[in-house]
Amino acid sequence: MWLHLNFNFGFNSSFVRKSLQKLPLTVAGLALIASLNTVNASQDGLGPKITLPENSEGKSCVLPSEQMRREHPDLLKHDRIQTLREGVRAKADDKALDGSLKQCVNCHAVKDESNKFVRIDNDQHFCVSCHKYAAVSIDCFQCHRDIPEGSGAFHALTNHKDVNYSNVVPGNYSLTVKDMANIAPEVNSDDN
Amino acid sequence: MTINIENKNNDETVNSLNKDAESSRRNFIFGSVAAAGLSVAPGMMLYQTANARSLSDFSLKEGASSKVRWGMLVDTTKDVDWNKCVDACNKEHGLGNEKNSRDDQKTQYIRVVDVKNKGTGYSMSLPVMCQHCESAPCVDVCPTGASMKRPDGIVLVDRHRCIGCRYCMMACPYKARSFVHEVLTDQTENTPRGKGCVESCNMCVNRIDNGQEPACVEASGGAIIFGDLNDSESPISKILSKHGGKQIRADLKLNPGVHYQGI
Known part of the structure; x- marks a missing residue:
């Protein structure tokens, strides 16, 4: 500030x-x-720098970006219980569950200059880029794989709804301080 | 024979699958692939390969059902190198990536146990994995609900809840569980695993949910049969009812889902 x-x-x-x-x-x-x-907030250069996935033009994440920024933890928590404990692997419309961390990683994997996926210890990793800024330390990738298996190309965006959000264009973005302030999730202490 | 009839029905009216919700998973595994099996006697299938289920199969949306009880039958009289099954398991779940652990600390989902009768000199070996007990002691003792049994009988660890107390390892009479002692990288997509959690064979739950057999079954060349113990028409139930099978430490009355022949 x-x-x-x-x-x-x-x-x-x-x-x-x-x-x-x-x-x-x-x-x-x-x-x-x-x-x-x-x-003119996108120019402030103070927020985290994120990279949106390649080949994502004309596609969107499972929810619009504004919602994803705030609600992705809830999606993940809900669907991990569905998948692991109840064995539910698909939604009613036959698509993969919204909160599939495997799917997140497959789409949002970031490659470095040498065309290799960056791992969780790299600040460019999609999850890390925001979480580091917001001082969020979560344990997902202590167990979960942090990059796609193989090239990842086969999985990219296959399960996503075909909705065009004009603000989703691949490339490097700088989120602003205001963006980040809006993301701050409501604190729940309801589950494990 | 019943299996084939079911299969025909499925082909003719796909919609009947949706109406008959309870038996869909069973039909898929045993119905659509009956021709691929290897039969040793008329009407008896030794093993069969399952086709990969597409996401359009509705049981993926329904989740695990208590109408099904998954089980395995291990024929130890077959001349099989059980290490092939262990290798397949390691590959499927990405095991063996510990760098600093001692050998006795490293995770194993399947152990190959060699037994020898000193009197007669007869020796044999058998694979021992999680026995997927009906009354699983590991589930009983878990303080957080991490050690759990799915409705279809698969016992597994919910790592989101596991605090690594290792009480379940003490409780398990089969020594089936392992504890991860170090930070891991390069896990497989389908088997997240990491430091501080207990883990064990989960009967390749990710493969079963996708209509595939467990990796060890696939690698055993017919020496391990996988199927639904609740379905009297399934190959595994037919063989068990005709030729019998033994559960390890049956005296504990845990009713494991893994049965053995030749022990």
């Missing part, structure tokens, strides 16, 4: 110096800067 403000003061230094003499204007100016930052 401090870095954030410092950057803006430096950029608008003359404006700030002048407006310090006129307090109301200063307040208005700061508010303007703040609002500009929220509008």
